Amino acid sequence: MTETPPPSESRERTATGDEQPDAKLRASDLELRYDSVGEPIVDCETLVVPAGEVTALVGPNGSGKSTLLRGLARHLSPAAGEIVLDGRDVASLGDKEFARELGLLSQEHDAPGGITVEDLVHHGRYPHRGFLEGRTEADALAVEDALEMTGVSHLRDEDLGDLSGGQKQLVWIAMTLAQQTETVLLDEPTTYLDLHHQLRVMDVIHELNEERGVTVCVVLHDLQQAARFADYLVALRDGDVYDWGPPEDVVTEELLADVFGVDASVSFENGDPRILPRRAVDR
Amino acid sequence: MRSETTAAKTVDGGWVAPRDRRLLSLILASVAAVVAAGFVQVWFGSYEMTFSQTYRVLTNPDIVFNARLWGAFLFGGDLPDWLSTEAVIVWNLRLPRVVVGILVGVNLAVSGAVFQAVTRNELASPYILGVSGGAGLAVLLAIAFAASASVVLPFAAAAGGALAFVLVYVIAWKGGTSPVRLVLAGVIVATVFQSLQTGLFYFLDSTAAVKTAVQWTSGSLLGVDWAQVRLAVLPTLVVTPLIVLASRHLNVLLLGEQTARALGMSVERMRFGLSALAILAASTAVAVAGLVGFVGLIVPHAVRTVVGSDYKRLVLGSMFVGPALVVVADAVARLALPVQLPVGIVTGVLGGPYFLYLMRRTGDISEF
Numbered sequence: 001m002t003e004t005p006p007p008s009e010s011r012e013r014t015a016t017g018d019e020q021p022d023a024k025l026r027a028s029d030l031e032l033r034y035d036s037v038g039e040p041i042v043d044c045e046t047l048v049v050p051a052g053e054v055t056a057l058v059g060p061n062g063s064g065k066s067t068l069l070r071g072l073a074r075h076l077s078p079a080a081g082e083i084v085l086d087g088r089d090v091a092s093l094g095d096k097e098f099a100r101e102l103g104l105l106s107q108e109h110d111a112p113g114g115i116t117v118e119d120l121v122h123h124g125r126y127p128h129r130g131f132l133e134g135r136t137e138a139d140a141l142a143v144e145d146a147l148e149m150t151g152v153s154h155l156r157d158e159d160l161g162d163l164s165g166g167q168k169q170l171v172w173i174a175m176t177l178a179q180q181t182e183t184v185l186l187d188e189p190t191t192y193l194d195l196h197h198q199l200r201v202m203d204v205i206h207e208l209n210e211e212r213g214v215t216v217c218v219v220l221h222d223l224q225q226a227a228r229f230a231d232y233l234v235a236l237r238d239g240d241v242y243d244w245g246p247p248e249d250v251v252t253e254e255l256l257a258d259v260f261g262v263d264a265s266v267s268f269e270n271g272d273p274r275i276l277p278r279r280a281v282d283r
Numbered sequence: 284m285r286s287e288t289t290a291a292k293t294v295d296g297g298w299v300a301p302r303d304r305r306l307l308s309l310i311l312a313s314v315a316a317v318v319a320a321g322f323v324q325v326w327f328g329s330y331e332m333t334f335s336q337t338y339r340v341l342t343n344p345d346i347v348f349n350a351r352l353w354g355a356f357l358f359g360g361d362l363p364d365w366l367s368t369e370a371v372i373v374w375n376l377r378l379p380r381v382v383v384g385i386l387v388g389v390n391l392a393v394s395g396a397v398f399q400a401v402t403r404n405e406l407a408s409p410y411i412l413g414v415s416g417g418a419g420l421a422v423l424l425a426i427a428f429a430a431s432a433s434v435v436l437p438f439a440a441a442a443g444g445a446l447a448f449v450l451v452y453v454i455a456w457k458g459g460t461s462p463v464r465l466v467l468a469g470v471i472v473a474t475v476f477q478s479l480q481t482g483l484f485y486f487l488d489s490t491a492a493v494k495t496a497v498q499w500t501s502g503s504l505l506g507v508d509w510a511q512v513r514l515a516v517l518p519t520l521v522v523t524p525l526i527v528l529a530s531r532h533l534n535v536l537l538l539g540e541q542t543a544r545a546l547g548m549s550v551e552r553m554r555f556g557l558s559a560l561a562i563l564a565a566s567t568a569v570a571v572a573g574l575v576g577f578v579g580l581i582v583p584h585a586v587r588t589v590v591g592s593d594y595k596r597l598v599l600g601s602m603f604v605g606p607a608l609v610v611v612a613d614a615v616a617r618l619a620l621p622v623q624l625p626v627g628i629v630t631g632v633l634g635g636p637y638f639l640y641l642m643r644r645t646g647d648i649s650e651f
Contacts, residue, residue, distance in 0.1 A: 132528055
């Protein structure tokens with residue numbers, strides 16, 4: 001990341017951290033809405049996804065996490081504000097160009113019947129191929145690498161429909177990895193998975209970030225999981241950023257009460273969060 | 284596409300995937316069906332010939348390798364005098380019907396396959412999306428008011444089909460389209476256009492025109508000759524290869540709009556472009572054969588159950604199974620009963636039970 005980081009204007013409320021990380025992705029004065037009338041789903045002043053880190057978006061149901069992620073991935077064009085990726089306004093990028101820079105794994109995906117794991121992962125190469133171009137050596141390598149990294153190489157010839165939910169999720173992640181983007185956004189990649197596969201998914205994310213230096217932004221439902229795996233947390237409330245920073249600073253009893261409506265005790269042991277919810281409170 | 288196959292071969296050491304083997308058998312069986320039914324079609328008729336007579340005429344090297352004759356067939360012109368009566372009957376009267384059947388089958392099947400991917404609905408077809416209705420109405424208008432204007436028919440059909448589809452798109456559009464909205468809008472437009480077609484019958488003043496129109500709306504290959512082949516062959520040769528080449532994009536569309544977009548596809552633009560190709564294909568078929576039902580629906584469906592949902596295989600398979608269905612159905616329509624029926628009636632009669640069978644087998648229609 002050779003680009004000079006865009007000047008940081010307002011970082012209100014994010015009163016944490018003395019170092020200011022480079023922003024891979026920055027949204028300012030972002031307003032996202034599905035209907036042109038009524039309140040916007042997301043209305044956030046500043047959101048920074050730091051380069052080379054894992055950032056987790058957390059918040060209660062309806063806080064706009066997924067919508068924000070969709071906005072960042074250009075699936076939803078903002079009603080106002082701008083999103084800057086690597087110093088460039090994302091609106092100025094072509095569809096395929098953008099997909100070579102940023103990959104998104106949606107929460108729900110439709111799999112057609114009768115497709116093999118390898119063929120599905122090959123679709124991740126779509127943005128790298130011309131309209132009529134065939135598969136190249138680079139495509140094969142990227143697919144191989146993605147299969148390897150997610151640990152699903154042995155399933156390559158299996159029919160996607162025959163896999164378990166957890167295996168399927170790993171395959172979808174492999175497809176997103178085959179895109180070979182510098183930034184990866186994932187929408188609740190661990191929801192509905194058993195514990196084993198949840199941990200495998202988080203391991204893949206960790207490895208992707210640690211060894212490849214990929215910037216990751218992930219929506220997580222489980223606050224404890226988010227606090228354990230992410231370098232930065234962004235807590236959302238009612239479509240706006242409530243707090244931002246390293247997990248130790250963000251995950252507090254006050255946050256749980258204010259944002260999640262939960263009376264809980266929070267403690268950190270060697271960086272591992274321990275959240276003990278006691279009861280629901282009105283926030 | 285070719286490079287993909289070779290890449291797969293080198294990696295796997297010449298091993299052929301079971302789905303490719305099944306595709307190959309499907310193609311071979313379809314070719315056999317077309318050849319057999321085609322031969323029956325040129326063999327039987329009111330002018331009686333023996334099997335060996337027919338065979339000799341069909342394989343006569345003086346005809347098969349005669350460039351001038353093929354020029355007359357494909358570009359129009361007079362036939363030479365030295366042709367025997369049998370040769371004229373086989374080559375100029377009966378064979379074109381088989382060729383048109385093949386072209387109609389290719390176009391309808393491929394068009395249906397594309398529409399099923401674009402709308403991500405396996406029950407979609409040129410019919411359901413109103414394209415056939417629009418093309419049909421335009422052709423009927425041409426028959427009713429421009430009399431014997433066979434030259435304008437394909438253009439009228441294409442224009443009508445495109446108009447109908449644009450209408451469907453406009454109705455379905457709400458900051459983007461969705462498969463379900465497209466199908467619903469298609470049903471609306473198709474219903475309206477079908478009513479208009481029926482209404483148009485009352486404006487036809489001669490019985491002959493009514494008969495043409497009826498024949499036409501039920502989809503018939505009666506009386507087609509090389510002129511219809513000439514009309515249909517060019518669009519077919521342009522559109523079909525393009526659709527085969529676009530199979531990878533169709534596959535990505537099948538992953539759903541969100542995923543397709545995340546992979547960098549300009550979804551709406553792609554959907555529109557592919558639909559345009561499918562409209563052209565459907566209109567080509569409608570222009571020469573009228574409204575032959577069910578082919579665009581059941582062929583891709585049946586092929587999918589054999590080769591899976593990969594569009595490269597699906598489109599290739601449909602390109603062969605479509606003609607097999609239409610040519611066999613036309614042989615039945617023409618020869619099985621004392622009267623000649625429009626081929627569309629036979630495909631319709633076959634199509635209903637096929638869906639009944641599917642419903643019974645899968646148990647849940649929403650699993651389509």
